Amino acid sequence: MTSTIAVVGASLAGLSAARALRDQSYDGRIVVIGDEVHAPYDRPPLSKDFLAGTASLEDIALGAPDDEDLGLEWRLGTTAVGLEHLSRSVQLSDGSEVRADGVVLATGARARRLPGSEGLDGVHVLRSLDDAVALREDLAAAGRLVVIGAGFIGAEVAATARKLGLEVTVVETQPVPLAGPLGADMGAVCAGLHADHGTRLLTGTGVARLVGTGRVEAVELTDGTRLSADVVVVGIGATPNIEWLAHSGVALGNGVLTDARGATNTPGVVAVGDCAAAWSAAAERHVRIEHWTNALEQPATAVATLVGAGGPVPTPVPYFWSDQYGARIQFAGSRREGDVARVVEGSCDDRSFLVVYERDGQPVAVLGMNQPRLFTRWRRQLRAAVPTAS
């Protein structure tokens, strides 16, 4: 009997897992289960070109012509609701089940919502294609946008909305946006793009409540300020989609817990992408990474684990990027509190610079704004410097 591998999740991580399986000569049946009805698409443009209306659904489709040859069985528009770990069968929302010899968990994460925002029109999160379409329609008829959360998604939505001609206010509870990933100094520099482009940024203030009946009218802040709003976008992070595994016996924490090769505590089950918290020897804990590059690259290791191919544990250098207000921000490496940021090229005031973060005199991370060439070199150098664990 031919063997079957079920890939649960049909976004970048799931598709990459399916491609990697074929790449690694797996010739059994591959069933890809996705809760959205859409074929795999790329999420980063949802807050940028797709939201602005300059990229179409076809532009952001992830499927390539060669994917036809993969011979995948798609089960789109069906949500996985349970996993029976002994028989390794995945139960689906339509009552059916997929019995498999191996399972790849790639269910991703979902946008966190603001408590009390349910049922209020004009309040959006941005994670899926349907979210983006709904937000785009709403923005077209709106004049004032309030973005809650000045992280990368929030900043990108703000930038796109400015381009569309809206009046935009961004609210952030932290005193400095992006201080977590970039450190306070560089977070402030990147957040400076808002003021450059006429977006109002309010920091160190929380949201008390959303005002409106039926449709949102204003956002009330904890300091009493009332911001009128036709549309509100909530960009306050994401939660891994792992609740469906609660009774599966698969170990869960802030994500599906895996070792460095993607193996869960359950034989024949691996996890990848935004839903997975993989063991990191460097950090000495499980780390859940929501970066696109991770979703692209991690599955190759995990499916090698699944098909028993082994291989070295990769030590990838985390990488992410953000495009806002025409500025290209790129970051690679791992920054910690206490690392020293040094400008090695350009200047922050010119919005064109390269910053290297150093720990004990050694470069550990690099941040570029509008410096793709130099950034690429530094990123390479970091990659070369990371020792490969065996």
Added chain:
Amino acid sequence: MIPVCPTTALPPGEATRVEADEPIAVFNVDGEFYAIDDTCTHQDASLADGWLDGCAVECPLHASCFDLRTGKVSGPPAKTPVRTHRVVVQDGMVYVQAGTTAEDVA
């Protein structure tokens, strides 16, 4: 033919970008010159800013790799190849012939 630069201005391992109807990236791989469309077929990135690895360039943004000889893309996220262009070296100058694929000539 579009003049690019003197050969001495483009040492091995380096790349440069020339303006044409569509910008073109020119690379020197160990003394051989190659030209391809500069704009990545995935999104808006300049391949001249990418990382040269043998006869391929890795896009600086999302790391799709393009073969400089054929324009073929080796991996996601880009789905379509870039066009290649013929390079001519004459009297110490590098020129590209936009619209003539490197393969047409070979």
